[in-house]
Amino acid sequence: MPPMPVTYEPRATPRLERDAEIPVVPVDLESRIRVHAVAERLTGAAGGVIDDPRWAAAARDAWSDLPAGVRRELLRFRRDSGPTGTLLVRGLPVDQETLPGTPTVPGSVQRRATVPAGTLMMIAAGLGDPAAFRPEKSGALVQDVVPVPGQEDFQGNAGSVRLGFHNENAFHPHRPDFVMLLCLRSDHEGVAGLRTSCVRQVIPLLTPEAREALSAPEFVTAPPPSFGAGSGGTEPHAVLHGAPDDPDLRVDLEATRPLTPRAADALLELQRLFDLTASTVLLVPGDLAIVDNRVTVHGRTAFRPRYDGRDRWLQRSFVLADLRRSRQHRAGDGLVLD
Ligand SMILES: O=C(O)CCC(=O)C(=O)O
Ligand SMILES: [Fe+2]
Numbered sequence: 237m238p239p240m241p242v243t244y245e246p247r248a249t250p251r252l253e254r255d256a257e258i259p260v261v262p263v264d265l266e267s268r269i270r271v272h273a274v275a276e277r278l279t280g281a282a283g284g285v286i287d288d289p290r291w292a293a294a295a296r297d298a299w300s301d302l303p304a305g306v307r308r309e310l311l312r313f314r315r316d317s318g319p320t321g322t323l324l325v326r327g328l329p330v331d332q333e334t335l336p337g338t339p340t341v342p343g344s345v346q347r348r349a350t351v352p353a354g355t356l357m358m359i360a361a362g363l364g365d366p367a368a369f370r371p372e373k374s375g376a377l378v379q380d381v382v383p384v385p386g387q388e389d390f391q392g393n394a395g396s397v398r399l400g401f402h403n404e405n406a407f408h409p410h411r412p413d414f415v416m417l418l419c420l421r422s423d424h425e426g427v428a429g430l431r432t433s434c435v436r437q438v439i440p441l442l443t444p445e446a447r448e449a450l451s452a453p454e455f456v457t458a459p460p461p462s463f464g465a466g467s468g469g470t471e472p473h474a475v476l477h478g479a480p481d482d483p484d485l486r487v488d489l490e491a492t493r494p495l496t497p498r499a500a501d502a503l504l505e506l507q508r509l510f511d512l513t514a515s516t517v518l519l520v521p522g523d524l525a526i527v528d529n530r531v532t533v534h535g536r537t538a539f540r541p542r543y544d545g546r547d548r549w550l551q552r553s554f555v556l557a558d559l560r561r562s563r564q565h566r567a568g569d570g571l572v573l574d
Pocket of ligand 1 (some may be wrong): 381392393399404415417430431534535536550551564
């Protein structure tokens, strides 16, 4: 018999995490009623002024009154955000009957406590501490994510064209650890999808060359347009950093620029892999998406606003896992970074 030809096993295909589903924490009726009651009580605390530090303190205390099952899941996610770096809490109280019209003005924020805003702030206090950035949406702790007339093409949350993948405030040394997006109202056609892609799904698919380039300080990142002019960009930084076997991600496809040809190629590869591995969630009222901003980028598919008061409306808050680290940027130990 002739000798067997040597056959080479194709390299084992890395286990694709891309089929990994975003975990859902369902909030049942009993828990929803409880969350509602706690959040409603909170609306009367400290004059109901969200950005008053006394109100944030009341929200932090109220976290302990939330249903234990909900708190347990959130604390598990806080410890390990899993292969998608995203969690969907479904069924939070958002009363459609009393919900006002969707705001349409630029820079819209919530100043007065409501049940949804209270829910966001309690959960933010469980994941870490809520925080905001003064140049962005006037430093409000609860911000509206709504389409704004005339800003359709804006690469920020006032736009309605497709929004590219980004780590929130990637340029900032104290960018949020978690981004929380609570849906109050879906878009008319039910097509606006929150897209997320986690570095843990992307890493096994990257070529070694791209991985090496992304790990080198060959990128700079500008502030997003929501910060307005005047905020500076970064020093050269790496897109992948931290633990080689579970790196952190720092990139904004609209704002991160490569400094070398290999960095440019690697960014294109990364963009392709974000698209390949992305999960898309059509948020419905009462859905809270929590994105681990250290390992996961997010974006949004396009949709068509009508500016009729019934447009898509999310409320957004940021969380810092270790508030103390940003003390230098926070006058009077408040929750707003300058
Ligand atoms: O509209 C969305 O689903 C996400 C918008 C966004 O990136 C943000 O508000 O940070
Ligand atoms: Fe964002």
